[in-house]
Amino acid sequence: xxxxxxxxxxxxxxxxxxxxxxxxxxxxxxxxxxxxxxxxxxxxxxxxxxxxxxxxxxxxxxxxxxxxxxxxxxxxxxxxxxxxxxxxxxxxxxxxxxxxxxxxxxxxxxxxxxxxxxxxxxxxxxxxxxxxxxxxxxxxxxxxxxxxxxxxxxxxxxxxxxxxxxxxxxxxx
Amino acid sequence: xxxxxxxxxxxxxxxxxxxxxxxxxxxxxxxxxxxxxxxxxxxxxxxxxxxxxxxxxxxxxxxxxxxxxxxxxxxxxxxxxxxxxxxxxxxxxxxxxxxxxxxxxxxxxxxxxxxxxxxxxxxxxxxxxxxxxxxxxxxxxxxxxxxxxxxxxxxxxxxxxxxxxxxxxxxxxxxxxxxxxxxxxxxxxxxxxxxxxxxxxxxxxxxxxxxxxxxxxxxxxxxxxxxxxxxxxxxxxxxxxxxxxxxxxxxxxxxxxxxxxxxxxxxxxxxxxxxxxxxxxxxxxxxxxxxxxxxxxxxxxxxx
Numbered sequence: 001x002x003x004x005x006x007x008x009x010x011x012x013x014x015x016x017x018x019x020x021x022x023x024x025x026x027x028x029x030x031x032x033x034x035x036x037x038x039x040x041x042x043x044x045x046x047x048x049x050x051x052x053x054x055x056x057x058x059x060x061x062x063x064x065x066x067x068x069x070x071x072x073x074x075x076x077x078x079x080x081x082x083x084x085x086x087x088x089x090x091x092x093x094x095x096x097x098x099x100x101x102x103x104x105x106x107x108x109x110x111x112x113x114x115x116x117x118x119x120x121x122x123x124x125x126x127x128x129x130x131x132x133x134x135x136x137x138x139x140x141x142x143x144x145x146x147x148x149x150x151x152x153x154x155x156x157x158x159x160x161x162x163x164x165x166x167x168x169x170x171x172x173x
Numbered sequence: 174x175x176x177x178x179x180x181x182x183x184x185x186x187x188x189x190x191x192x193x194x195x196x197x198x199x200x201x202x203x204x205x206x207x208x209x210x211x212x213x214x215x216x217x218x219x220x221x222x223x224x225x226x227x228x229x230x231x232x233x234x235x236x237x238x239x240x241x242x243x244x245x246x247x248x249x250x251x252x253x254x255x256x257x258x259x260x261x262x263x264x265x266x267x268x269x270x271x272x273x274x275x276x277x278x279x280x281x282x283x284x285x286x287x288x289x290x291x292x293x294x295x296x297x298x299x300x301x302x303x304x305x306x307x308x309x310x311x312x313x314x315x316x317x318x319x320x321x322x323x324x325x326x327x328x329x330x331x332x333x334x335x336x337x338x339x340x341x342x343x344x345x346x347x348x349x350x351x352x353x354x355x356x357x358x359x360x361x362x363x364x365x366x367x368x369x370x371x372x373x374x375x376x377x378x379x380x381x382x383x384x385x386x387x388x389x390x391x392x393x394x395x396x397x398x399x400x401x402x403x404x405x406x407x408x409x410x411x412x413x414x415x416x417x418x419x420x421x422x423x424x425x426x427x428x429x430x431x432x433x434x435x436x437x438x439x440x441x442x443x444x445x446x447x448x449x450x451x452x453x454x455x456x457x458x459x460x461x462x463x464x465x466x467x468x469x470x471x472x473x474x475x476x477x
Contacts, residue, residue, distance in 0.1 A: 065346045066342065068338050068345055069367050070369065
């Protein structure tokens with residue numbers, strides 16, 4: 001993509017590791033505590049493949065300079081990420097992404113998303129509404145679990161849209 | 174170390190008390206929101222803490238027992254008064270020069286670096302800077318003194334939303350970088366909700382609530398239930414404020430953590446900071462002074 005090229009050439013090769021791999025934003029109306037919003041954004045980016053192992057999270061100063069929030073809020077979010085095993089602090093260097101929730105690469109995700117969209121279109125053509133699609137997906141997911149001999153994971157809520165059903169399966173908890 | 178400690182502190186102007194019987198113990202390392210309606214005594218408390226005025230009653234110390242106004246206190250405290258007073262006819266560079274000569278501690282490199290970062294030209298007259306730039310200049314002068322405590326009186330009141338955000342971002346960056354303790358006053362809580370981790374609520378010259386925000390939120394619950402049973406609940410729990418609407422009553426109660434079960438028939442939910450502050454403002458007789466300040470004064474008491 002052209003945008004990637006511009007960023008790459010402006011900063012030069014080899015410098016990419018220096019830049020923070022994610023920029024946070026806040027939704028003041030969501031009612032979700034600020035630190036939790038930061039945690040969720042990292043999880044979300046990991047799950048969708050925008051963040052990966054070894055990526056550097058922004059420093060506390062970088063975050064507070066852009067969001068105008070208390071530094072302790074950022075520290076709390078990073079502690080929570082460490083607690084969940086998703087990030088680790090390296091003294092004097094910053095906080096880095098450690099484990100990621102098991103997920104495919106960005107390319108695989110794009111392919112999977114495309115086939116899911118194709119499935120949604122055919123379900124729509126068959127006359128299923130969104131709640132019906134979610135119900136079908138959920139029950140198929142349960143079958144899949146049973147066949148693999150695992151206990152079914154948390155089930156996406158009925159009100160989740162079809163687009164979020166896939167991540168909802170992991171994200172509800 | 175407590176950055177501000179007060180016991181029985183009071184200030185009287187002629188016949189009326191601007192601040193009365195204030196007892197506080199604000200630990201270091203916090204961003205403190207000093208909130209309250211206009212005329213509640215916020216500026217008076219700040220002036221007492223920075224040594225601009227002397228108490229009529231009681232005593233106040235800063236930064237671990239230092240008397241306000243003494244050289245030791247002046248060196249470590251930076252105060253930006255309301256509307257960031259600056260000399261409008263001086264250039265920015267002259268303003269730096271003046272402040273450097275009036276203070277024993279001064280970091281010229283830091284001041285110039287900050288102004289460059291903010292794209293504030295050194296040769297421009299102060300009076301020709303925008304409101305946001307003037308506020309940033311006042312903050313730059315304060316931070317160049319490398320204070321341990323930064324006191325800002327209504328820093329946001331004259332700024333537009335973007336300038337507010339940028340100003341608070343600058344303050345928070347200084348907190349992250351230097352670990353400076355900050356006290357900010359505002360009559361608008363929403364301005365400070367996301368930056369403060371310690372709250373002091375002043376009302377009619379008295380400290381009504383003081384404590385760490387997380388503790389205050391954890392120490393209060395909102396109960397919703399039948400209005401006719403509200404009296405029974407009030408007998409058993411410390412109710413701060415009752416709001417009745419028809420058959421439904423909302424009670425803001427003090428609680429010992431979320432583990433405490435709600436009375437049967439009542440639904441319990443967490444409270445937000447704004448909700449909590451409003452409830453206390455509506456009940457001038459109620460007070461919440463948990464944490465270290467509790468030993469300085471007896472709780473003014475919630476009607477139980």
